[in-house]
Amino acid sequence: MNITYQRLKNEHERLLTLVEVLEEELVRVDQGGEPNYVLLGDCMDYLCCYPETFHHPIEEKIMNQLAVIEPASRELIQTLNQEHLTLKDLGQRVSTSCRAVAQESLFPWEEIRTELAAYAALMREHILHEDNEALPLAEQLLPDEMWPESSSLENDDSDPLFGKVVADGYRNLYHHIINRGS
Ligand SMILES: [Fe+2]
Numbered sequence: 001m002n003i004t005y006q007r008l009k010n011e012h013e014r015l016l017t018l019v020e021v022l023e024e025e026l027v028r029v030d031q032g033g034e035p036n037y038v039l040l041g042d043c044m045d046y047l048c049c050y051p052e053t054f055h056h057p058i059e060e061k062i063m064n065q066l067a068v069i070e071p072a073s074r075e076l077i078q079t080l081n082q083e084h085l086t087l088k089d090l091g092q093r094v095s096t097s098c099r100a101v102a103q104e105s106l107f108p109w110e111e112i113r114t115e116l117a118a119y120a121a122l123m124r125e126h127i128l129h130e131d132n133e134a135l136p137l138a139e140q141l142l143p144d145e146m147w148p149e150s151s152s153l154e155n156d157d158s159d160p161l162f163g164k165v166v167a168d169g170y171r172n173l174y175h176h177i178i179n180r181g182s
Pocket residue numbers: 056059080084126130
């Protein structure tokens with residue numbers, strides 16, 4: 001497995017952790033708990049910012065190369081690229097709603113719940129598609145020189161949640177993640 005492929009898979013595990021946090025919050029509220037809009041807002045903030053800047057653009061470079069050399073993959077790649085756009089739009093909408101409620105604007109929970117659940121489900125399904133279909137196909141068909149340089153992909157310093165230094169705005173979410181299940 002080349003380094004870029006490994007990195008994308010590692011990031012998928014991190015993104016799935018955030019999806020699990022969202023899903024756990026939905027279950028907790030369904031069972032009578034109060035929505036934690038600050039936590040949900042932090043989660044959506046990360047999901048909107050980090051993958052949009054560092055993860056999806058790299059995938060799109062790889063997938064667009066794959067579409068050129070393997071026409072049979074084009075439909076799958078078009079779907080994945082479209083899902084990136086949907087995740088971006090939906091994610092920004094939910095993120096804005098969570099922040100608005102956290103700052104006391106009124107917004108019906110049921111509306112936010114529906115969009116959060118849709119976002120979590122789509123992100124989970126999208127990652128499964130990439131892990132099970134698109135990335136293995138890219139690894140099989142794309143020569144190493146067609147993958148983005150791994151030296152330009154070091155992300156430990158740039159990831160504000162899972163990197164070497166946790167950014168101030170993500171400390172609350174970070175502690176929630178490491179204390180899950182304890
Ligand atoms: Fe993706």
